[in-house]
Amino acid sequence: MELLIALLIGILFSAGTYMILSRRLLRIIFGTSLLSNGTLLFLMTSGKLQRGESPILGKLSTTYTDPLPQAMILTAIVISFATTAFCLVLAYRTYQEIGSDDVDELLGKEHDDDH
């Protein structure tokens, strides 16, 4: 199972990286979303997968899945939502101010050699 998930993580990261290397702002943001999904699975695999019941303590079971990565992932999900929202708004405002969503058209001015 871990092999399979590792493959999936690889695919998610490849797709995400490819997207953030493109020139359109929206695609870059989508790329970060894919990357963060890959990261969630990565964290999940770093614990052991599927060992026992979900970590709600009860009388039925004595083995539970690892709760520590889960707590971290929960935090990660919410934070990545906030940052995605921020990136989106930033991209939107950039487009509004500059009139382009192509990062190669957002180049600053050449620096003067005199300064």
Next chain:
Amino acid sequence: MLFILTLIPFVASFFLILIHRFIKTKLGWVVIPVPIILFLFYLGMLPQTLTGKTISTHLSWIPILNISLSFEINGLSLFFALLISFVGILVILYSIYYLSERERLANFYVFLLLFMGAMLGVVTSNNLMLLYLFWELTSISSFLLIGFWFEKERSRYGAQKALLITVSGGFCMLIAFLLLGNIAGTFEINELLNSYDSIRQSTLYPAIAILLLIGAFTKSAQVPFHIWLPSAMEAPTPISCYLHSATMVKAGIFLIARFTPLLGDTILWNTTITFVGLSSLLFGSFIALRQKDLKALLAYSTISQLGLILCLFGIGTEAAIFAGLFHLLNHSAFKGSLFLMTGMVDHETGTRDLTLLHGLGKAMPYTGAIAFIASFSMAGLPPFSGFLSKELFFEAASEAPLHGLAYLGNFAYIIPVIAVLASLFTFVYSLHLFGTVFLGKEVSSSTPKNPHEAPIGMLAPTMFLVILNILVSLFPNAIAQALIAPAALTVSGSLPEIHIMFWHGFTVPLMMTIVVVIGGAILYSQLFAWKNKFNKLRCSVSANQIYDSCLYALPKVTGRFTNFYMTGSLTNYLSYIIIACLLLVSYPILHYGFITAVSTKDLAHIELIEVVMMIVTATAAILAAKMKKRVTAILAMGIVGYMVAMFFVMFGAPDLALTQLLVETVTLILYVLVLKQFPLGMDPHTPSNSKKRTINIFISLCVGLSVAFLSLFSHSNRLYESISWFYTAFSKSKGGGSNVVNVTLVDFRGLDTLGEITVLCLAALSIYVVLHLFTDKSGTVQAISDTAYLDDDATYLKDYTEANASPVTLMQKNHQKDNDLVILTFSKPVSFIILFVSIYLLLAGHNAPGGGFIAGLMTSCALLLMYITIGKDFMSHIPFKVGLFLPLGLSIVGGCGLLSIYFHKPFLTQTFGHILLPWFGKIELASALIFDIGVYFVVLGTVMSILFNIGKTES
């Protein structure tokens, strides 16, 4: 004590910065006690060094790097320290009259004190790193002082040149110091001698010697690094006198003298120093002849005289070193007074041009007398002190082929020849200097100002230096015994028997002097005949041209290199970052052979449904990357997100699954809201750069591969025991809840969660700011007020009241285009159901799946459903501002944490207890619930304010 002495100038300069505004008199009078005190203190140490004793202090500073504040006074350093403080007194006194009150006097004296402290630090420090520190500080203060009149382009050029050359030399010296410290295992200079043999036998000895000498040569303006000294003459004349003739340029000589006991007396050391010194001696005296500017003449003369002293150190016999130190003293006296004299001439006539200055002797008799004594001393004529040291020089030079440099064979006879030749030129330019300026018929009309005698304040310090000259020539042996002998003892370890006198009989040195005087007299009488021819000579390549072209070319080349990779393109920068990360990750993998460290044991088994899910997710991800239409891309992204949630279900993580599902939903709404604002299409405009696309695909695949490997690697290699058992074991007993994930978040790791929700608040705030600020045409940043949006609503509401329609018809009027009646009807009850479920999840979260994060997201979903169906004016239906949830939630969480402090427990300690309620039975209540409610409000506030703010700006 020594440490405090060294600190005095720095402390004084610091206070000068603070108080100079309140001082009404000329600043120099306030500053002048500093060198006087220093001079007296150092003078008090003289009796001790006479007997060969040293005074030292040691203060630990950075012990781990062997750097300490250790100082040592020996004969050599005391000689220099006295010279520095004595000339310092005179120069400050002189400057009081030289600089007008309109100048930036505070700058001047602060820099001067800084220099004085640094220079004293150089000569007294006993730690290599400390020495380096002070060494560079002298370069920096010299830079500041040369650029004192920074309005002038030449000043800035000269200052930069001096700094670049001396600091590069200092850098070489630093390398030498580090090598020395590495071999000896200490940076303490007196301890280095313990490793005498290992240093000399080291294969690095040549490198150490050469690098150290480069440092010394750059500082002492020796050929070919001499070019900075003439340019440094842009400094005020007192500075030229102090830094660029009497003290700082002698730091190089000091360095060589200080390290002669350790590194000296080898063929490499002696030959290099001798010939660099000789060439500077000859070159400087030769070029000095063709200068028109008085100060430039003196600058080249300084280069030449420093070369003379170095040459003596190169010959390296006891007598030669003694002669070198003796000449150093004489040079400081006569060259210092000549500089000060030049300053007076410049001050009173307004020019330093030798072609304009004639016959000033009548108008400035005292200055003339000073110039007479100083220049004849420099020419090496009896009965002045210069003659004494020149005789010693000739003696050492003529004996160099026998003692000292005997290994050079007959070639060593070039030394006395060059010595005579250079002295001949020195003789001529010294006469030229005095004769042209002060003798002959007075031509007052040629100078900008009508010349008259300089004020007493300037004459007096110059007189002092001249008197020093005369004293040396009157009592050469007494002064040599008191000052020079202890210094020479420090350098060469023993003292030669020297009795300085004017008349030795008809010896070789006297013959050489006679040749110089006769030859010089002939040359001087024909001066104007051959000077014009000589001035026409031009060297095809000069050191200055090389410097200038380097100065021009270096920024060009580096600029071109920088522009090559700093393209300004985000895509490129990202590639650099990613490639760097890839290298960081892949290097250890390949280098340590981690590939084999992945074990396929202990894996979870695979079920068919998981394979299917994996294929679906992977396909969706690849599609999302390939899609050209954004709606399809968003749908593909959604699939990936929901599938990840499904994986969480499979892996026994209900809380995660719930959170992920809700976040995915909210994100989709977010995309839809923002998407309208963006142009259609997402593919790159230019399909032509397929090469770049191939590179990108390659980079992406590498990233994927390495991350996949890392995940397997981290799974199969655990360096430490997992700490997860703690959370499972104590969740119930210490946290009072069965949902381990939730207890971890709100109790065990409460501070992390507090940090996290703070980040959420910040994100919401940032989004608010980004949306509400804009730059207007004039370039100033302005804010769009909330009321601008509300105004829209207000007009809208006004329309509505005028039409006197019911809210339902209004809603229908506005939204019938978008939403059908079924959604409109059902959205409200459905929203309320979701709302209730979310509150249940919030309260149950401690023991069952749920909690503040999930409940907050779910409540947001309920509100968003209403928002979507009703539209923009949904905002006006909410009786409170969603933004207020943020501070509310944070305060609840913070208050909950502070409450535990009230009970004398650490911040954010949680407690729980059991309450018996009718109907419900025994209920467990934890204070963590309050914490969770705070989290709930923050999440709710964040999501709502983000989405509402984006929604509001829809155009």
